[in-house]
Amino acid sequence: MSLKAVLFDLDDTLLDWQGFKQDWQTYEEPMLRRVFDQLMTQWTSDFVAFVRDFRERTREAWRQGRGTLIAPNLGRILVQSIEAQGVPAGQLSAEDVLKMYGWRAVPGTSLFPEVTAELKRLRDHGLKLAIVTNAGQPMAVRDIEIGEHGLLPYFPECRVSAADAGYLKPHQAIFQRALDQLGVKASEAVFVGDNPVADIAGAQAAGMYAVLRVTHPVPPMLSGLIVPDAAINSLEELPDVLDRLHPGWRPA
Ligand SMILES: [Mg+2]
Known part of the structure; x- marks a missing residue:
């Protein structure tokens, strides 16, 4: 055989x-909110800036990936976006951040x-x-x-x-x-x-x-x-x- x-x-x-009929950004926002609330409020109150930066990095990673085939990595992008809002670098593991993000089966x-x-x-x-x-x-x-x-x-x-x-x-x-x-x-x-x-x-x-x-x-x-x-x-x-x-x- x-x-x-x-x-x-x-x-x-x-x-x-x-x-799945929702728009993705609306669906994802509570997950970003959980990350923000658990990790970032000590350093920033600007949730909107965090979300904007995260989305920009995500878009850019996929844009580059389509040409290079280098894969975007959600954990890495999250850590970069968190650090970009002034949260001290080096304290965050992508694994822990992804746990807070809390991915589940998507409704629909x-x-x-x-x-x-x-x-x-x-x-x-x-x-x-x-x-x-x-x-x-x-x-x-x-x-x-x-x-x-x-x-x-x-x-x-x-x-x-x-x-x-x-x-x-x-x-x-x-x-x-x-x-x-x-x-x-x-x-x-x-x-x-x-x-x-x-x-x-x-x-x-x-x-x-x-x-x-x-x-x-x-x-x-x-x-x-x-x-x-x-x-x-x-x-x-x-x-x-x-x-x-x-x-x-x-x-x-
Ligand atoms: Mg497929």
């Missing part, structure tokens, strides 16, 4: 964001309905599973969220966020980090994701078969340039796709 692992993108591949998000059953099916066949996400949050942060969604038991071996890997998909470093953690070769793995560039082109360049999970239309510009090895609308279609890509991965 040549197939040993299936790697998944998280957002809009396993986790459906369609039900949920697993796509078939996800749990299909992940269980793959694990029952002895496959290792991984999450590889282009998140600016360190994985320890997103682990809280995916734990609330009940995903953690399916991914004991490997969960990688771009913030931890240092690079965003489609950079090879983040895929290689996941393969190393799983202890499998690219040729023994299949990647499933919804983003043609980050997930499909990236995984293929890393040597994996890449399956496009279609949750929104593929931009026509890309559809001729990036060709997934398969496309699915539901993870229920994945076992048959794996039969084609890695014949014999499950008993006939």
Whole structure:
């Protein structure tokens, strides 16, 4: 059997964001308020300036990341923004700040309905599973969220966020980090994701078969340039796709 692992993108591949209707800045503000109230009031009363600076740094980190593929890191950006408001440097660990920030499962998000059953099916066949996400949050942060969604038991071996890997998909470093953690070769793995560039082109360049999970239309510009090895609308279609890509991965 040549197939040993299936790697998944998280957002809009396993986790459906369609039900999240708020605007992100409004949603995030209470988290920034918690950080401010717990850490900063001794040095500043200007919450608005802190938020403005944080947002500016975040925007800039993602703007640069799109060109360099160097991943933004929420913990680092928070610490920089706190220090920029005059809180003495060197007293803050990103870990502690992120605990105060208090990331949780986001209201309105949920697993796509078939996800749990299909992940269980793959694990029952002895496959290792991984999450590889282009998140600016360190994985320890997103682990809280995916734990609330009940995903953690399916991914004991490997969960990688771009913030931890240092690079965003489609950079090879983040895929290689996941393969190393799983202890499998690219040729023994299949990647499933919804983003043609980050997930499909990236995984293929890393040597994996890449399956496009279609949750929104593929931009026509890309559809001729990036060709997934398969496309699915539901993870229920994945076992048959794996039969084609890695014949014999499950008993006939
Ligand atoms: Mg995605």
